[in-house]
Amino acid sequence: MATETVSNTAAGLTNAVKGLFVNGKESPFFPEEPEAPILKTEIPGPQSKEAIAHLDKVFDTRSLNMMANYHNSVGNYIADLDGNVLLDVYAQIASIPVGYSNPSLLAAATSPDMASALINRPALGNFPQHDWAEILETGILKVAPKGLNQVFTATAGSDANELAYKAAFMWRRQQERGGAHVEWSPEELSTTMNNQSPGSPNLSIMSFKSGFHGRLFGSLSTTRSKPVHKMDMPAFDWPQAPFPHLKYPLEKHAEENAQEEARCLEEAERIITTFHSPVAAIIVEPVQSEGGDNHASPAFFIGLRDITKKHKVLMIVDEVQTGVGATGKFWAHEHWNMQDPPDMVTFSKKAQAAGYYFGNPDLRPNKAYRQFNTWMGDPARALLFRAIINEIERLNLVEQTAKTGDYLYAGLEKLAAKYPDEILNLRGKGQGTFIAFDSPRRDDVLKKAKTVGVNIGGSGERAVRLRPMLIFQKHHADILLEAFDKILQS
Amino acid sequence: MATETVSNTAAGLTNAVKGLFVNGKESPFFPEEPEAPILKTEIPGPQSKEAIAHLDKVFDTRSLNMMANYHNSVGNYIADLDGNVLLDVYAQIASIPVGYSNPSLLAAATSPDMASALINRPALGNFPQHDWAEILETGILKVAPKGLNQVFTATAGSDANELAYKAAFMWRRQQERGGAHVEWSPEELSTTMNNQSPGSPNLSIMSFKSGFHGRLFGSLSTTRSKPVHKMDMPAFDWPQAPFPHLKYPLEKHAEENAQEEARCLEEAERIITTFHSPVAAIIVEPVQSEGGDNHASPAFFIGLRDITKKHKVLMIVDEVQTGVGATGKFWAHEHWNMQDPPDMVTFSKKAQAAGYYFGNPDLRPNKAYRQFNTWMGDPARALLFRAIINEIERLNLVEQTAKTGDYLYAGLEKLAAKYPDEILNLRGKGQGTFIAFDSPRRDDVLKKAKTVGVNIGGSGERAVRLRPMLIFQKHHADILLEAFDKILQS
Numbered sequence: 008m009a010t011e012t013v014s015n016t017a018a019g020l021t022n023a024v025k026g027l028f029v030n031g032k033e034s035p036f037f038p039e040e041p042e043a044p045i046l047k048t049e050i051p052g053p054q055s056k057e058a059i060a061h062l063d064k065v066f067d068t069r070s071l072n073m074m075a076n077y078h079n080s081v082g083n084y085i086a087d088l089d090g091n092v093l094l095d096v097y098a099q100i101a102s103i104p105v106g107y108s109n110p111s112l113l114a115a116a117t118s119p120d121m122a123s124a125l126i127n128r129p130a131l132g133n134f135p136q137h138d139w140a141e142i143l144e145t146g147i148l149k150v151a152p153k154g155l156n157q158v159f160t161a162t163a164g165s166d167a168n169e170l171a172y173k174a175a176f177m178w179r180r181q182q183e184r185g186g187a188h189v190e191w192s193p194e195e196l197s198t199t200m201n202n203q204s205p206g207s208p209n210l211s212i213m214s215f216k217s218g219f220h221g222r223l224f225g226s227l228s229t230t231r232s233k234p235v236h237k238m239d240m241p242a243f244d245w246p247q248a249p250f251p252h253l254k255y256p257l258e259k260h261a262e263e264n265a266q267e268e269a270r271c272l273e274e275a276e277r278i279i280t281t282f283h284s285p286v287a288a289i290i291v292e293p294v295q296s297e298g299g300d301n302h303a304s305p306a307f308f309i310g311l312r313d314i315t316k317k318h319k320v321l322m323i324v325d326e327v328q329t330g331v332g333a334t335g336k337f338w339a340h341e342h343w344n345m346q347d348p349p350d351m352v353t354f355s356k357k358a359q360a361a362g363y364y365f366g367n368p369d370l371r372p373n374k375a376y377r378q379f380n381t382w383m384g385d386p387a388r389a390l391l392f393r394a395i396i397n398e399i400e401r402l403n404l405v406e407q408t409a410k411t412g413d414y415l416y417a418g419l420e421k422l423a424a425k426y427p428d429e430i431l432n433l434r435g436k437g438q439g440t441f442i443a444f445d446s447p448r449r450d451d452v453l454k455k456a457k458t459v460g461v462n463i464g465g466s467g468e469r470a471v472r473l474r475p476m477l478i479f480q481k482h483h484a485d486i487l488l489e490a491f492d493k494i495l496q497s
Numbered sequence: 498m499a500t501e502t503v504s505n506t507a508a509g510l511t512n513a514v515k516g517l518f519v520n521g522k523e524s525p526f527f528p529e530e531p532e533a534p535i536l537k538t539e540i541p542g543p544q545s546k547e548a549i550a551h552l553d554k555v556f557d558t559r560s561l562n563m564m565a566n567y568h569n570s571v572g573n574y575i576a577d578l579d580g581n582v583l584l585d586v587y588a589q590i591a592s593i594p595v596g597y598s599n600p601s602l603l604a605a606a607t608s609p610d611m612a613s614a615l616i617n618r619p620a621l622g623n624f625p626q627h628d629w630a631e632i633l634e635t636g637i638l639k640v641a642p643k644g645l646n647q648v649f650t651a652t653a654g655s656d657a658n659e660l661a662y663k664a665a666f667m668w669r670r671q672q673e674r675g676g677a678h679v680e681w682s683p684e685e686l687s688t689t690m691n692n693q694s695p696g697s698p699n700l701s702i703m704s705f706k707s708g709f710h711g712r713l714f715g716s717l718s719t720t721r722s723k724p725v726h727k728m729d730m731p732a733f734d735w736p737q738a739p740f741p742h743l744k745y746p747l748e749k750h751a752e753e754n755a756q757e758e759a760r761c762l763e764e765a766e767r768i769i770t771t772f773h774s775p776v777a778a779i780i781v782e783p784v785q786s787e788g789g790d791n792h793a794s795p796a797f798f799i800g801l802r803d804i805t806k807k808h809k810v811l812m813i814v815d816e817v818q819t820g821v822g823a824t825g826k827f828w829a830h831e832h833w834n835m836q837d838p839p840d841m842v843t844f845s846k847k848a849q850a851a852g853y854y855f856g857n858p859d860l861r862p863n864k865a866y867r868q869f870n871t872w873m874g875d876p877a878r879a880l881l882f883r884a885i886i887n888e889i890e891r892l893n894l895v896e897q898t899a900k901t902g903d904y905l906y907a908g909l910e911k912l913a914a915k916y917p918d919e920i921l922n923l924r925g926k927g928q929g930t931f932i933a934f935d936s937p938r939r940d941d942v943l944k945k946a947k948t949v950g951v952n953i954g955g956s957g958e959r960a961v962r963l964r965p966m967l968i969f970q971k972h973h974a975d976i977l978l979e980a981f982d983k984i985l986q987s
Contacts, residue, residue, distance in 0.1 A: 062630040065638060065647060069865030070622045077617035077626050078609075088627050099620040100871045112616040117607065119568075125611070125881060126602040127567035128849060130589040132560045136567050137578050140552040148555060157555060162652040163872060169713045173730060180729040196724045202732035206724065210731055222870050223659050224733070225714030234686045234696065235866050239670040240663060241700055241733055241774075242692035243714070284731075356871065359618060375559035376725050380712050381590045381846065382653060387877075391615060 036402060036478045037082030037106055043486060044084070044460025045092040052089025073462065080107035083476055083483050085462055093457065094486055097464035101296070101328050101474035104357040105398045109478075115394035124387040131160070131383040132376075142386060146393030147360065150331075152338045154348025155364040157371070160384025164327035164355030165221025168290065170378065171351045171363040172212050172225055175288035175321045177372045179210055182319065187373035211243065211284040213275070213320075215250040217298030217467070220290055220325055229290055232298045232467075246282045248275040250295060251303045255432040268307040276314045288321035288350070293339035294435075296328040299467020300443030302434055305343040312345055321350040323363075331357035332399060332477045335409030335439030342438070357477075359395060360388035404477040405439075412439035414481050415473070418488040419444065426495045435473075442473045452494055461490045526892060526968045527572030527596055533976060534574070534950025535582040542579025563952065570597035573966055573973050575952055583947065584976055587954035591786070591818050591964035594847040595888045599968075605884030614877040621650070621873040622866075632876060636883030637850065640821075642828045644838025645854040647861070650874025654817035654845030655711025658780065660868065661841045661853040662702050662715055665778035665811045667862045669700055672809070677863035701733065701774040703765070703810075705740040707788030707957065710780055710815055719780055722788045722957075736772045738765040740785060741793045745922040758797040766804045778811035778840070783829035784925075786818035789957020790933030792924055795833040802835055811840040813853075821847035822889060822967045825899030825929030832928070847967075849885060850878035894967040895929075902929035904971050905963070908978040909934065916985045925963075932963045942984055951980045 051059060055074045062068055073093075079086035083106060085095040095103075105112065115121060120138075129136055147158050159174070161167040181187055191206075199206025214220060214229035221227065222236060228243040230236055251268045254260035279286045291311065295301035315322040329339035331354070336342055340349065348366060355361035362384060372378050399405060416436050423430035428447065435442035446452050449469045456463045466472040475483065541549060545564045552558055563583075569576035573596060575585040585593075595602065605611060610628075619626055637648050649664070651657040671677055681696075689696025704710060704719035711717065712726060718733040720726055741758045744750035769776045781801060785791035805812040819829035821844070826832055830839065838856060845851035852874060862868050889895060906926050913920035918937065925932035936942050939959045946953045956962040965973065 058627055058630070062625060065630060065633050066625070067622075067649075067861055067865070067868070068625075070869055071625065072623040075619065075624045075626055077613050077619065080617060085624070099618065099624060102618065102620060102871060107617050108613070109616055113612055116612045116615040121615070122603055122606045123567050123598070125606040125877070126599055127570060127597050128589065128592065129565065129567065130592060132557075133562040134565045134575070134589060135552060135556070135558075135561065136565055137548055140548070140555060143555050159557075163656070163870070165870065166653070166656060166713055172714070173712075176729045176731065191724065191728060195728065199724050199727045199730075199732075200721060201737075202718055202727075202734055206728060207730060207732035222663075223656055223713050223715060224662070224718075228692055228714070231690060234681065234689050235864060237689045237692075238681060238685065238696060238867070239666045240689075240697060241666065242689075242697035243731055243733075244692055247691075371557055374725060375557070377728070378557070379560055380653070380655065381592060387615070 033481050035082075035480065035482070040082040040084055041092055044094050045090065046460055047090035050087060050089075050091055050457045052087065052091065054088040058088055073457070077107060082106040083479055093460050093462040094483060095462045096473050096475040096479070096487060097462050098474050098476050100356070100464065101333065102356040102359070103476050104331055104359070104395050105404065106476055106478045109398065111398045111401070112391065112394050115390055118390075121387060121390055124390055128382065129386065130381050131386070132379050136386060139386065142389050142393065146389055146396055147362070150337055150396055151364050152340065152348060152352045155352060155366040157365050158362055159365070159378060160360065160362040160389065162382065162385060163361050164353065165223045165226045167327065167353040167355055167361040167363050168220045168229070168323070168325060169223055169225040171290070171323045171353050172288065173378060174351065174363070174365065174370045174372070175212065175323065176208070176210055177377060178321065178370055179285070179287035180208060181369065181373060187369070209284040210287045211245040211282060213246045213248055213278060213282070213286045213289045215291055215295070216247050217250055217295050217301060218290070218292055219295070219297035244284060246278045246286065248278050250301055251307060253302060255434055264304070265306075268303060268310070272307065272310040272314065275311065276318075279314065279318050279320055286320050288323050289315060290323040290325050292325045293329045293334070293342070294438070294441060296472070297466055299470045300434060300472050302438070305345075308340065308343045309345050312347055312349070316347065323351045323353065324349040325353050327353055327355045329441065330354045331395070332405045332408055333357065333439050333474065334441045335405065335412055335437070337405050339438070339441070357395070358392045360384065360392040399477060402478070408439040408477050408479070411479055411481055411484060412442065413437070415440055415484040415487070416442055418484060419491070422488065422491055422495070429495045440473060440475045440479055443470045445469045446471050455494045455497065456490060459490045459493045461487060523971050525572070525970065525972070530572040530574055531582055534584050535580065536950055537580035540577060540579075540581055540947045542577065542581065544578040548578055563947070567597060572596040573969055583950050583952040584973060584980075585952045586963050586965040586969070586977060587952050588964050588966050590846070590954065591823065592846040592849070593966050594821055594849070594885050595894065596966055596968045599888065601888045601891070602881065602884050605880055608880075611877060611880055614880055618872065619876065620871050621876070622869050626876060629876065632879050632883065636879055636886060637852070640827055640886055641854050642830065642838060642842045645842060645856040647855050648852050649855070649868060650850065650852040650879065652872065652875060653851050654843065655713045655716045657817065657843040657845055657851040657853050658710045658719070658813070658815060659713055659715040661780075661813045661843050662778065663868060664841065664853070664855065664860045664862070665702065665813065666698070666700055667867060668811065668860055669775070669777035670698060671859065671863060677859070699774040700777045701735040701772060703736045703738055703768060703772070703776045703779045705781055705785070706737050707740055707785050707791060708780070708782055709785070709787035734774060736768045736776065738768050740791055741797060743792060745924055747926075754794070755796075758793060758800070762797065762800040762804065765801065766808075769804065769808050769810055776810050778813050779805060780813040780815050782815045783819045783824070783832070784928070784931060786962070787956055789960045790924060790962050792928070795835075798830065798833045799835050802837055802839070806837060813841045813843065814839040815843050817843055817845045819931065820844045821885070822895045822898055823847070823929050823964065824931045825895065825902055825927070827895050829928070829931070847885070848882045850874065850882040889967060892968070898929040898967050898969070901969055901971055901974055902932065903927070905930055905974040905977070906932055908974060909981070912978065912981055912985070919985045930963060930965045930969055933960045935959045936961050945984045945987065946980060949980045949983045951977060
């Protein structure tokens with residue numbers, strides 16, 4: 008039954024996606040979407056409760072937010088098991104790019120190339136497929152950030168970051184050795200097998216307070232979001248710099264904020280020049296996302312680039328959550344208009360693929376098999392990312408998101424004026440739909456949102472974080488704004 | 498063109514897979530397979546060379562072994578771009594389970610459930626899909642190792658191991674604190690945000706010399722295979738125990754080998770009781786695979802289980818490469834007939850999915866969001882693993898692999914007698930097709946194998962490692978044995 012639904016939906020949607028405006032009136036990208044959320048039961052309803060109890064026997068459900076039926080989910084709307092259909096501005100923790108059951112993605116997912124990629128998964132480093140170059144060039148590399156023309160594919164954001172760290176450590180030691188041609192010493196060869204320096208050196212990656220870069224052991228050592236992410240895990244003794252705490256509205260606190268950013272830059276430089284384990288690279292998010300939607304100005308990031316250049320430290324920009332259009336640019340760091348590109352940019356989530364971009368040929372290690380693993384990414388996911396990129400271009404979704412974001416932000420500003428104690432530190436102006444605000448009763452707001460038909464996520468201690476998909480339009484923004492009005496009235 | 502081929506092949510193959518024997522004569526599982534390797538050009542041929550040069554512009558090709566055309570690959574045979582078709586006993590570094598372009602997998606890969614899983618990838622911990630319990634129960638959990646009824650899904654072998662380490666560290670600290678109900682102290686809460694003990698404790702995972710457990714920072718700290726895997730990477734100061742160096746043939750060195758295993762067990766216990774960072778868990782492969790196909794007896798592993806039980810250390814069995822049938826048991830550790838199950842068993846590769854199994858409810862952390870990440874596995878891959886399990890059952894492939902392995906081993910024994918200086922330390926008897934031998938001119942043997950139509954891999958410094966798929970049959974073994982005879986004659 009359920010499996011039929013997706014086919015029918017898909018058939019109905021194929022070629023049905025319309026242009027943005029018809030006679031000046033906004034026309035939906037997904038005509039099959041409901042016009043508004045549908046609420047049939049409490050959430051979770053009886054069918055969901057039964058299914059959750061069943062799942063709990065084999066899978067930890069304590070973090071479960073909502074059990075979904077994706078066959079019935081379409082566009083911006085997520086369906087549950089009880090007939091409820093919610094406007095979804097959380098989008099699988101900022102991961103669904105172009106809508107549930109997107110017909111263009113469905114076409115890619117049901118292509119013979121996809122079938123072969125799924126059932127014949129290659130060890131890409133050893134046995135790449137004949138069209139791997141083409142898949143990269145017409146997909147992932149087509150959207151490579153300016154100045155970066157190489158990609159190393161991975162499987163998730165956390166390992167994408169760790170692979171970037173590995174590239175940084177190899178690069179650093181190569182500089183220290185005096186070049187790619189210098190062979191490893193007998194001491195290095197023996198000590199590394201014993202996890203000791205100099206073969207396994209005491210180098211570090213500097214990250215920022217409240218940053219999030221993943222939960223494997225290397226990435227977790229750079230993650231500084233919450234104790235629940237880190238407790239009980241051995242960690243590398245790596246340094247953290249302060250991330251600016253900006254005051255809102257920005258225009259009222261320009262001088263104070265500039266001082267705060269200057270203080271953070273100074274401290275970052277102090278750590279880089281004095282930390283006991285030399286800093287090979289820094290990693291920074293354009294907007295600290297899990298950590299509570301903390302923004303900084305382009306000047307701050309350009310300042311970081313200057314400091315890293317000055318001290319020959321690499322700069323890794325973690326675009327796992329910010330990348331792929333949501334900020335109104337394809338990559339959030341484009342907002343900085345930085346002269347020198349970052350050394351590496353990592354991606355995952357909305358790409359439905361993962362990895363890191365780089366430009367400098369020295370970041371290709373000096374020997375084969377240094378940066379290597381069995382799968383080295385997944386052609387199936389690369390094919391899907393290509394379809395996502397095509398869909399974004401076809402519907403002009405980055406520009407569209409910039410516009411819708413401005414519209415949504417303006418609406419939230421009005422609500423903030425109406426509920427000054429409920430919507431605090433509204434932020435993300437000019438950053439597409441990558442918008443957040445603080446709420447003194449955040450968890451309650453998120454819970455109530457479901458009762459008015461909207462699925463919203465939080466971040467940090469008290470941020471309401473908006474992460475709509477790129478197909479979020481003004482009429483969806485209107486539904487969301489109305490929902491906030493209802494929630495905050497109560 | 499190429500995409501048509503896979504459809505045609507698939508259509509031709511559907512329902513064409515035959516039973517094992519017809520009138521006592523072995524009948525191929527894949528009637529569409531060539532009867533023998535096809536050699537048209539040198540490898541790489543002109544078309545491959547051109548494609549490799551193209552790929553090298555955007556992707557590191559120094560580890561490239563062979564560029565493949567998977568649309569034209571079928572069953573045990575891998576095709577390149579120049580019309581060459583090789584018998585593949587390397588199988589994407591031991592990762593292809595039931596043959597290229599397998600029609601049963603193709604059916605799963607082209608199902609509406611798969612399409613939805615691909616285009617609607619959920620954040621499983623927050624928004625699991627309605628049929629996730631069923632997918633687990635009818636798939637991954639159906640083959641759970643004895644004594645383990647829970648699974649945590651992941652994306653690759655390396656992160657599967659790291660997630661198991663995380664479970665071990667949380668478990669250990671919970672014991673030390675006095676139970677799941679004991680809250681974290683203010684000191685733990687503040688120190689963990691600074692990567693310092695006690696919040697980020699100095700606990701360790703003990704692994705074994707020449708073991709391989711992955712290449713992310715935690716897993717790499719337990720990997721002890723080769724310097725090229727570890728060089729320049731900061732590593733945790735974790736201990737390694739010796740792994741037995743057995744002498745072959747086993748029956749001639751029984752006493753010596755038993756002494757060697759006793760020595761290694763003694764040293765393992767000494768480390769566990771004295772190492773400066775308490776050992777939370779040990780991780781061990783049933784056969785050290787990347788490290789050179791190093792085997793140990795069931796008695797050794799049972800001894801390890803006894804030591805770990807005695808000292809309340811967890812035992813993680815890394816079945817990333819040994820799991821899913823190749824040893825003639827679904828899980829290689831079944832060969833041990835161990836009374837107590839291991840605490841955790843990790844998997845990836847042939848499962849085309851990844852994660853770890855566990856049985857003890859205490860290995861579910863005491864709070865939500867402690868063992869968590871955005872994706873927590875991939876329903877698309879879980880669906881594929883279910884199809885693989887069904888195919889293994891339908892064709893009785895585990896038993897089949899045990900039998901074919903015995904046949905292959907007997908043939909290699911004869912060759913070893915014929916070429917006593919070329920085939921050394923033949924090992925893997927009774928371990929299905931998970932067979933290896935040492936070769937004094939290993940790299941040359943692997944290279945020459947292609948000229949006689951066979952794709953073979955190596956491991957460690959000088960092992961020829963055989964990793965046929967589970968659909969490898971006696972007539973394929975004959976081709977492989979004949980190929981070895983040709984190579985070794987030269």
